[in-house]
Amino acid sequence: xxxxxxxxxxxxxxxxxxxxxxxxxxxxxxxxxxxxxxxxxxxxxxxxxxxxxxxxxxxxxxxxxxxxxxxxxxxxxxxxxxxxxxxxxxxxxxxxxxxxxxxxxxxxxxxxxxxxxxxxxxxxxxxxxxxxxxxxxxxxxxxxxxxxxxxxxxxxxxxxxxxxxxxxxxxxxxxxxxxxxxxxxxxxxxxxxxxxxxxxxxxxxxxxxxxxxxxxxxxxxxxxxxxxxxxxxxxxxxxxxxxxxxxxxxxxxxxxxxxxxxxxxxxxxxxxxxxxxxxxxxxxxxxxxxxxxxxxxxxxxxxxxxxxxxxxxxxxxxxxx
Amino acid sequence: xxxxxxxxxxxxxxxxxxxxxxxxxxxxxxxxxxxxxxxxxxxxxxxxxxxxxxxxxxxxxxxxxxxxxxxxxxxxxxxxxxxxxxxxxxxxxxxxxxxxxxxxxxxxxxxxxxxxxxxxxxxxxxxxxxxxxxxxxxxxxxxxxxxxxxxxxxxxxxxxxxxxxxxxxxxxxxxxxxxxxxxxxxxxxxxxxxxxxxxxxxxxxxxxxxxxxxxxxxxxxxxxxxxxxxxxxxxxxxxxxxxxxxxxxxxxxxxxxxxxxxxxxxxxxxxxxxxxxxxxxxxxxxxxxxxxxxxxxxxxxxxxxxxxxxxxxxxxxxxxxxxxxxxxxxxxxxxxxxxxxxxxxx
Numbered sequence: 001x002x003x004x005x006x007x008x009x010x011x012x013x014x015x016x017x018x019x020x021x022x023x024x025x026x027x028x029x030x031x032x033x034x035x036x037x038x039x040x041x042x043x044x045x046x047x048x049x050x051x052x053x054x055x056x057x058x059x060x061x062x063x064x065x066x067x068x069x070x071x072x073x074x075x076x077x078x079x080x081x082x083x084x085x086x087x088x089x090x091x092x093x094x095x096x097x098x099x100x101x102x103x104x105x106x107x108x109x110x111x112x113x114x115x116x117x118x119x120x121x122x123x124x125x126x127x128x129x130x131x132x133x134x135x136x137x138x139x140x141x142x143x144x145x146x147x148x149x150x151x152x153x154x155x156x157x158x159x160x161x162x163x164x165x166x167x168x169x170x171x172x173x174x175x176x177x178x179x180x181x182x183x184x185x186x187x188x189x190x191x192x193x194x195x196x197x198x199x200x201x202x203x204x205x206x207x208x209x210x211x212x213x214x215x216x217x218x219x220x221x222x223x224x225x226x227x228x229x230x231x232x233x234x235x236x237x238x239x240x241x242x243x244x245x246x247x248x249x250x251x252x253x254x255x256x257x258x259x260x261x262x263x264x265x266x267x268x269x270x271x272x273x274x275x276x277x278x279x280x281x282x283x284x285x286x287x288x289x290x291x292x293x294x295x296x297x298x299x300x301x302x303x304x305x306x307x308x309x310x311x312x313x314x315x316x317x318x319x320x321x
Numbered sequence: 322x323x324x325x326x327x328x329x330x331x332x333x334x335x336x337x338x339x340x341x342x343x344x345x346x347x348x349x350x351x352x353x354x355x356x357x358x359x360x361x362x363x364x365x366x367x368x369x370x371x372x373x374x375x376x377x378x379x380x381x382x383x384x385x386x387x388x389x390x391x392x393x394x395x396x397x398x399x400x401x402x403x404x405x406x407x408x409x410x411x412x413x414x415x416x417x418x419x420x421x422x423x424x425x426x427x428x429x430x431x432x433x434x435x436x437x438x439x440x441x442x443x444x445x446x447x448x449x450x451x452x453x454x455x456x457x458x459x460x461x462x463x464x465x466x467x468x469x470x471x472x473x474x475x476x477x478x479x480x481x482x483x484x485x486x487x488x489x490x491x492x493x494x495x496x497x498x499x500x501x502x503x504x505x506x507x508x509x510x511x512x513x514x515x516x517x518x519x520x521x522x523x524x525x526x527x528x529x530x531x532x533x534x535x536x537x538x539x540x541x542x543x544x545x546x547x548x549x550x551x552x553x554x555x556x557x558x559x560x561x562x563x564x565x566x567x568x569x570x571x572x573x574x575x576x577x578x579x580x581x582x583x584x585x586x587x588x589x590x591x592x593x594x595x596x597x598x599x600x601x602x603x604x605x606x607x608x609x610x611x612x613x614x615x616x617x618x619x620x621x622x623x624x625x626x627x628x629x630x631x632x633x634x635x636x637x638x639x640x641x642x643x644x645x646x647x648x649x650x651x652x653x654x655x656x657x658x659x660x661x662x663x664x665x666x667x
Contacts, residue, residue: 091451096447100447102449102452104451104452109416110415114435119405120404121411121436127413128417131368150402151405151408154404154405158399318445318446318484319485319508320453320454321508
């Protein structure tokens with residue numbers, strides 16, 4: 001069982017992700033964040049529950065929707081927001097935008113906007129750890145849309161053969177843009193992973209304690225050199241695929257479905273749980289929010305006051321020295 | 322497969338003089354093997370993976386028994402999954418290793434384009450230079466003996482359009498070794514283009530480690546009447562054509578570009594200042610290829626040096642046929658270069 005400090009840390013990470021994303025949502029209408037954004041509101045428990053088990057030298061590789069992993073793994077929030085504002089001070093120097101976040105110091109090695117693209121790359125990072133006899137684990141995040149790609153199957157097969165220290169985390173939020181999982185998959189996703197001989201779990205991705213437990217088990221197994229694990233986290237994204245749109249009422253999903261998932265809010269549930277066991281009280285909740293809001297305020301000020309790249313910088317970084 | 326041996330064994334052991342003073346003469350294939358062997362001995366971060374790299378044939382002998390020397394952690398066979406394998410070597414490269422991925426046919430490279438083009442070659446730029454991808458992808462173009470449309474392509478021209486990629490296309494054993502070593506020590510993704518028909522080419526090769534800079538071509542034969550810019554295997558055909566042109570009292574200068582991304586522009590302009598006539602020859606298709614790019618560079622920057630329109634000797638814009646009769650019509654050689662130069666001299 002987690003000690004109180006860890007429980008509070010988990011809560012803080014989830015709430016940071018939520019509040020950062022709400023602020024991004026608020027600012028988006030001013031058109032200064034001139035890049036597509038993909039929000040993880042509703043899915044915070046997964047990144048928080050996985051990343052709290054990772055060490056600094058462990059890696060995460062994400063997708064177009066990776067604000068949550070970046071924050072959970074300890075990425076620099078100032079640099080992340082500056083990247084959304086496409087500033088020179090951004091984590092990718094304004095070359096990447098919201099879909100290409102990086103913080104090598106924190107073990108965030110990048111994120112890709114090609115569906116399925118993160119899977120072989122993360123597998124390769126795990127391969128490197130194995131070849132170098134390092135004890136590092138790589139957590140590879142992707143959505144339920146990515147499992148339709150060949151890269152998913154090719155990589156799982158490879159990781160199983162080579163017993164790589166990789167954790168595959170499928171954030172199954174039911175939708176690939178607007179295409180529902182029911183029309184895309186013939187079976188539960190975790191069963192595919194089982195088919196490659198990989199221990200696989202399907203869990204409630206809104207239950208951060210469950211995510212924490214299973215991720216801990218998977219990460220320990222990987223660290224022991226016993227190979228990859230697969231975790232399918234059932235969750236829901238509250239917002240539409242892209243931007244700040246809300247799909248309800250546009251024929252894409254029903255109000256009833258949406259309401260059900262709002263009632264299963266991972267943060268509300270966890271907050272109530274922590275209050276129930278006496279770990280959190282209203283004063284603490286308030287002071288945590290204040291602390292987070294300070295971080296967010298500073299990050300947005302840093303970003304908005306940062307310089308933009310110059311046209312003459314255009315071809316910097318095409319090649320490494 | 323017998324054809325690979327049969328067609329290549331039918332070739333002469335062509336000897337290309339190089340800028341090496343070394344007296345030791347070895348083949349192009351052995352030069353590649355030596356570059357891999359010495360690079361692995363020198364740097365423990367270098368490893369080789371790919372389909373069949375540790376089988377008894379060892380990719381036409383270029384990786385033969387390296388797994389015995391360096392262990393199965395550094396030279397290993399893989400599932401047939403070109404695209405993801407490219408992503409895996411990209412991930413391994415960003416995590417600090419120096420991988421070499423081998424496609425025994427260049428055609429298989431095309432399966433991997435998502436990971437190569439969308440990921441490996443852009444990663445450094447997308448992340449503001451925070452991550453380097455020191456990756457070598459060796460690809461071997463093969464041809465002849467009915468290999469047909471899916472086992473004989475030369476798509477280096479297509480790949481020139483990819484930002485963030487470097488492309489080496491050595492024609493001599495000296496260059497094969499030196500450029501492969503350069504590719505391995507480079508901090509960027511490098512496409513290393515080999516041609517099966519070059520594997521028997523002989524030349525002087527030093528036995529030590531040495532590297533050749535990217536973007537530096539070589540004059541393989543001096544001449545004053547026409548400039549022939551050649552890439553990869555077509556260097557041999559161009560040299561044969563130049564020899565035959567000599568008997569017609571035509572002095573052809575043959576330039577071997579050695580790397581096609583970046584391209585040594587000055588070596589072309591310097592030659593054109595003497596000859597005023599340019600023929601470009603490549604192993605790939607004509608449209609949108611290496612020769613097109615070189616022609617465009619000359620038109621853009623050295624138009625004033627041209628006394629005649631530029632000519633291109635490339636494969637026609639069709640898939641490769643399997644029929645031996647059609648193959649002969651498809652592939653360009655010293656004879657087609659020779660004839661084209663005669664027309665240019667009229």
